[in-house]
Amino acid sequence: MKNRTMRSNRGVWMVTAIAALVTVFVQCMQQPAAAGTDLRGAGYAGAEACRSCHANIYDSYLHTAHNRSTAPANEGTIKGSFERDSNEYYYQPHVKVAMERRDSGLYQVAYLNNQEQQAFRFDLVVGSGRKAQTFLYYQDDKVFQLPVSYFVPMQRWANSPNYPAKQVRFDRNIPIGCFECHSSYIRRTNVSAQDGFRVDHFDQGKIIYGIDCERCHGPAAQHVQFHQANPTEKTAQHIPVQASLTRQQKMDVCATCHSGLRESIKPTFRFTPGAQLSEFLPPDTTKPDPNAIDVHGNQVQLLQASACFENSITMDCSSCHNPHTTERTNMAVFSQRCMSCHQQSGNAFCPKEKELGAGIRANCIDCHMPAKESHVISLQSQGSMQPTPNLVRTHLIGIYPGEGNRFKKL
Ligand code: HEC
Ligand code: HEC
Ligand code: HEC
Ligand code: HEC
Ligand code: HEC
Ligand code: HEC
Ligand code: HEC
Known part of the structure; x- marks a missing residue:
């Protein structure tokens, strides 16, 4: 077969x-x-x-x-x-x-x-x-x-x-x-x-x-x-000088690989910052409900659907990621980047702080960007009855009631 x-x-x-x-x-x-x-x-x-x-x-x-x-x-x-x-x-x-x-x-x-x-x-x-x-x-x-x-x-x-x-x-x-x-x-x-x-x-x-x-x-x-x-x-x-690129052009660099799977028009190896991404990749026409976009490999679409992205003119992938270093698992570092826009003194800070205390500042991520199961990839490993889900951080930044229950102990 x-x-x-x-x-x-x-x-x-x-x-x-x-x-x-x-x-x-x-x-x-x-x-x-x-x-x-x-x-x-x-x-x-x-x-x-x-x-x-x-x-x-x-x-x-x-x-x-x-x-x-x-x-x-x-x-x-x-x-x-x-x-x-x-x-x-x-x-x-x-x-x-x-x-x-x-x-x-x-x-x-x-x-x-x-x-x-x-x-x-x-x-x-x-x-x-x-x-x-x-x-x-x-x-x-x-x-x-x-x-x-x-x-x-x-x-x-x-x-x-x-x-x-x-x-x-x-x-x-x-x-x-x-x-x-x-x-x-x-x-x-x-x-x-x-x-x-x-x-x-x-x-x-x-x-x-x-x-x-x-x-x-x-x-x-x-x-x-x-x-x-x-x-x-x-x-x-x-x-290409970063400062001369538009937000869309900056996003397109990451989108060559982080905007989902589709067959390229010509290999994306030759893509350069500032070039038209549409010459390399056909547009993503699926446009489903953001909650239905798979968390694996679709960071661009998910971020673009987030209130943070829609309501700020500066947010791009580099607002949180330094592409030259490995910072994963360091929730305090990422949370600092949230707080560069969501200042504690401002009215766009988290109302949960009143209830849970200042400890939430060390980890905005688990509540607002929880790891979600990918529906396109899972792995069957030796000794497990069920395939193990592949958990990927969602880039649809939002309010996920039920996430972060463990914070009650703060
Ligand atoms: C002989 C020295 C030299 C070498 C080798 C070199 N660069 Fe540079 N590069 C510079 C200088 C000088 C600047 C301007 C100052 C700065 O931004 O560090 C620069 C800046 C840059 C910038 C920043 C552009 C911006 O947004 O302002 C990038 C990106 C860059 N280089 C990429 C590369 C890459 C990729 C390579 C290797 C293929 C490379 N450079 C090799 C000297 C060099
Ligand atoms: C050429 C394709 C390609 C481009 C361009 C690209 N990525 Fe990636 N990225 C990947 C792949 C593939 C992985 C998974 C790597 C692995 O673990 O094997 C990845 C992983 C990552 C990770 C997880 C790394 C970690 O240590 O947890 C981050 C964050 C990321 N990319 C951000 C970006 C950003 C931001 C840009 C644009 C500035 C970008 N990527 C551009 C293909 C790409
Ligand atoms: C459109 C770009 C794209 C294509 C095509 C693609 N991948 Fe990936 N792959 C990614 C990205 C982005 C990640 C990591 C981020 C994520 O999971 O969202 C990843 C993650 C992975 C990982 C996990 C890496 C790690 O260490 O966590 C493996 C393994 C992998 N891909 C294998 C493959 C294989 C094999 C193929 C071809 C059959 C393939 N991928 C095709 C973009 C792609
Ligand atoms: C570039 C600035 C910027 C960054 C960085 C940023 N945000 Fe936002 N965020 C905004 C803006 C603007 C809004 C729209 C609401 C407003 O105007 O306050 C928003 C809205 C939100 C909302 C409300 C979502 C909704 O659907 O109502 C949450 C939750 C949120 N952000 C959490 C975060 C977290 C967590 C991080 C870090 C992972 C983060 N933000 C990083 C600018 C930003
Ligand atoms: C995954 C994509 C990616 C890779 C791989 C990458 N860069 Fe960058 N680089 C960026 C982005 C995006 C920026 C702009 C960052 C910002 O605006 O904060 C940048 C900024 C720079 C800058 C100017 C700002 C600074 O931090 O000094 C230099 C120089 C540079 N890169 C050189 C390199 C060199 C050399 C390599 C390889 C050793 C490399 N980059 C690999 C995406 C990448
Ligand atoms: C508001 C902050 C923020 C922005 C903006 C952002 N990310 Fe992330 N990203 C995170 C955080 C936090 C993690 C989780 C790191 C961890 O789990 O250690 C993450 C993880 C990732 C991962 C690994 C996912 C996984 O679970 O395997 C990839 C890939 C990635 N980001 C790519 C991108 C790309 C591409 C962009 C731009 C479209 C982007 N990110 C924009 C905060 C952000
Ligand atoms: C314990 C989980 C949890 C943590 C940790 C957390 N939040 Fe929240 N956040 C929520 C919930 C739940 C809401 C929805 C409002 C409510 O129920 O009071 C919310 C609301 C928000 C809002 C929307 C405010 C509005 O007026 O619409 C923003 C912005 C926000 N959080 C940012 C952050 C930032 C930044 C951090 C890290 C400093 C953070 N949150 C940490 C759970 C959390």
Whole structure:
């Protein structure tokens, strides 16, 4: 049985078919490109080239989920365990996949009654490991998803989303869209059709892992050359200047990946700040009730539907997020950003303070941006009867009665 519904479902984990042999993937792209050798062409310098002048930003960016969102597969990047007793996922009592170290790399091996059936190598990791990672393999010039993913909160191997629960499959073809949102570039060599679906072909290993500086700032080789030649110039040249971008243009940078799943018109790798997003992505025409927008991947639509966004002219993603650092779980920091607009002395401050006390100032988030279940992604992990929901912070900032009951104890 081939599952052909996913792409039309707009599911993250898209479809198609085929399984067979693994070919060798040379992990040659692990090193950042030297100046002039960026895979995207001469206009691009590569993140390493920014370090000499923007050392602080570069060093903290290395630890971000963006930078780690795709990686070559190895024991350093894969969060799951290859040790005996914790390296298996059972589909049925006699059907399992084992994660194994072999001479030519790390493999997912399918067994039926302990007889090996198929083995495919971990080539690529998708997901920084905040919540989950899924793994891909090359088969000649195509990319497929491995059956077993890793679910970080449970620290368990899990069935890859949208693969059947009780059957081992290696045949989900991965389209370019996955890389458009999770990497900085992959070289597509050809497009073919199979069973009415598009199949993307890639130049194996020609990938720039992670979401790098130039995905958000645009090609910067000229900027680098200019400032190297003019070290006394302190005003940024040959790079889109943040202050000159409209709010919509700033939002569009994040919207290339945070405004939901839809097939791009042309790969978003070439999008630059200030460009027309509509040349790359068709408009989101779904426009449902904001309460019905899935929390996964739709931060732009949800924020835009919030009273904070609608009633302020300045709010954008950077009102709360510094894109160069990792601040997650630090609710006090985010709450400070709420209070930059909702000042305690002002009449737009929270009426709950009277009842619950000043302690609410350390965490506006759990009451007004609660984590909600995604309905497009959940993961079935080993040993759980039900799929575990994927909780994502909603960006529909609002009043959620019932959230924050634990605050009564403040
Ligand atoms: C030879 C030094 C040099 C290198 C290398 C360099 N920059 Fe810059 N950059 C500057 C200077 C100088 C400024 C202006 C002062 C500032 O904002 O830090 C600047 C400013 C910027 C700005 C701010 C623009 C604004 O909104 O005002 C961005 C974005 C930027 N650089 C991106 C990059 C990226 C991406 C790279 C690597 C591909 C890079 N820079 C490499 C010197 C450099
Ligand atoms: C996820 C998108 C994203 C990535 C990746 C990213 N930036 Fe930025 N960068 C931004 C945004 C948005 C701003 C404006 C922030 C603001 O307005 O507060 C910014 C601001 C800047 C500035 C000027 C303001 C400042 O903080 O000095 C520089 C310089 C800069 N970025 C350099 C870099 C470099 C170098 C890298 C890679 C090491 C990088 N950025 C990666 C989105 C990004
Ligand atoms: C090229 C696609 C892309 C762009 C552009 C992009 N993001 Fe992301 N962003 C992602 C992906 C993919 C993840 C999930 C990364 C992971 O964990 O593997 C993510 C994660 C995040 C996270 C969670 C990080 C954490 O540590 O919890 C924040 C916050 C975020 N993005 C904000 C932004 C903002 C703000 C912008 C615009 C300035 C932006 N992103 C631009 C793709 C993108
Ligand atoms: C339109 C952009 C987009 C596409 C296409 C996309 N993703 Fe994502 N993905 C995101 C964003 C944004 C996040 C994190 C934020 C969220 O959950 O809202 C994310 C999160 C993830 C995570 C969890 C990362 C972590 O560590 O928490 C995994 C794994 C993942 N995606 C895999 C995939 C795979 C595999 C594909 C292709 C079949 C894919 N995604 C396609 C944008 C995208
Ligand atoms: C850029 C300024 C700004 C920031 C930052 C901001 N808000 Fe708002 N918020 C507003 C404005 C403006 C309104 C509209 C009501 C008003 O005029 O006071 C609003 C309205 C609200 C409302 C009422 C929602 C409703 O549906 O009635 C809540 C709750 C709220 N904000 C919470 C927050 C929280 C929590 C944060 C931080 C996560 C935050 N805001 C960050 C400007 C902001
Ligand atoms: C009013 C403040 C605020 C604004 C504006 C905002 N965010 Fe967030 N965002 C948060 C908070 C708070 C979290 C939760 C951090 C945590 O759980 O540690 C978060 C989390 C996220 C996450 C991770 C979600 C998850 O649970 O996995 C992503 C992705 C993200 N933001 C992207 C964006 C993008 C893109 C924009 C602009 C469209 C944006 N945010 C605007 C406050 C904000
Ligand atoms: C314990 C949960 C909780 C916490 C924590 C909390 N709020 Fe509220 N907030 C509420 C509820 C519930 C309401 C609805 C009004 C009511 O029921 O009194 C509200 C209302 C609001 C409003 C709308 C006010 C109006 O007049 O319409 C704003 C703005 C707001 N909160 C901001 C914040 C900010 C900023 C923080 C952090 C400093 C915060 N809240 C912390 C629960 C909370």
